[in-house]
Amino acid sequence: MSSTASLQAPERPLEEHAIKVVDLKKRYGSGEDSTLALRGLTFSIDRGEFIAIIGPSGCGKTTLLNILGALDRPTSGKVYLDGVDVSRLGNKELAEVRSRKLGFVFQDFNLLSRMSVVENVELPMFIAGSDPELSRRRALSLLGRLGIAHKAGKNVNHISGGERQRVAVARALANDPTIVLADEPTGNLDTRNTEMMMGLMKQLHDEFRKTLVIITHNPEVAAHAQRVISIRDGSIVDIRRN
Ligand SMILES: Nc1ncnc2c1ncn2[C@@H]1O[C@H](COP(=O)(O)OP(=O)(O)O)[C@@H](O)[C@H]1O
Ligand SMILES: [Mg+2]
Structure with missing residues (x-):
């Protein structure tokens, strides 16, 4: 059996969740100096939902997102992504889940500054071992759908803040993930840029049909989501529907 096959759940009932978390705990360090950053979280997110x-x-948002994003492991508890129990996977399989199922939008976007717009979007496809020619075509198509194909050859340092947002979103979509995770994507943006970013997040959800999880401390940003999970x-x- 290939490692890919082992990642697929044998049956995929419609009610299966995009994300399901059961009694998730995360402790950093050990002994007296340790921090219990997550104290037993249980929730699920439907396919195509915007949360x-x-x-x-300091309440544990990034810790949670890193675990949902298969970037870190829980101390205990279960995490299912598309029905696959990722808490049981080895490092190689975890990296594969990360690459195939997940897209990331980071605070400040983490674009690679020596590279062009299109190269930044190609990067996740390169890492996944995709064919370079197909990757270039897909990257250009994504940039087109996000309205910045004309900047494809520009260095990412030589485009505007709004354009950088678009590149970050195109890159998150590169491997056609089912779930996109965004950690404070508007954290360092002014009002106008926050609105632009939320427009892109809406497009990602409505047009690209992704399950979207945004971490934020801004209630105006949270107001765009279908449900809001509050952590302290x-x-x-609290979990409430908007
Ligand atoms: N790598 C780490 N090592 C030790 N403690 C950490 C680490 N990362 C986060 N923490 C602690 O875990 C708690 C939650 O942090 P974090 O998830 O970054 O919160 P938030 O993203 O909501 O600001 C905080 O008390 C923080 O100091
Ligand atoms: Mg954080």
């Missing part, structure tokens, strides 16, 4: 996770600084001190204190 905001909100809470004050590593615990869920």
Whole structure:
């Protein structure tokens, strides 16, 4: 059996969740100096849902997103992505899940500054071992759908802030993930750029049909989501529908 086959759930009932988390705990360090950053979270996110996770600084949002994004492992509890129990996967399989199922939009976008717009979008496809010619075509097509194909050859340092947002979103979509995770994507943006970013997030959800999880401490950003999960001190204190 190939490693890819082992990642597929044998049956995929319609009610299967995009993300399901059961009694998730994360402790950093050990002994007296340790921090229990997540204290037993249980929730699920439907396929195609748009969720905001909100809470004050230090409450565990990034810790949670890193675990949902297969970038880190829980201390205990279960995490299912598309029905696959990722808490049981080895490093190689985890990297494969990350590459195939997940797209990321980071705060400040983390674009590679020595590279062009199109090269930044190709990067996740390159990492996944995709054919270079197909990757170039797909990257250009994504840039087209996001309205910046005309900047494809520009260095990412020589485009505007709004254009950089578009590149970050195109890159998140590169491997056609089912789930996109965004950690404070508007964290360092002014009002106008926050609105532009939320327009892109809506497009990602409505037109590209992705399951979208945005972490934010901004209630105006959270107001765009279908449901809002509120976290305080590593615990869920509220889940409500907008
Ligand atoms: N790598 C780490 N090592 C030790 N403690 C950490 C680490 N990352 C985060 N923490 C701690 O875990 C808690 C949650 O942090 P974090 O998930 O970054 O919160 P948020 O993203 O909501 O600001 C905080 O108390 C933080 O200091
Ligand atoms: Mg954070």
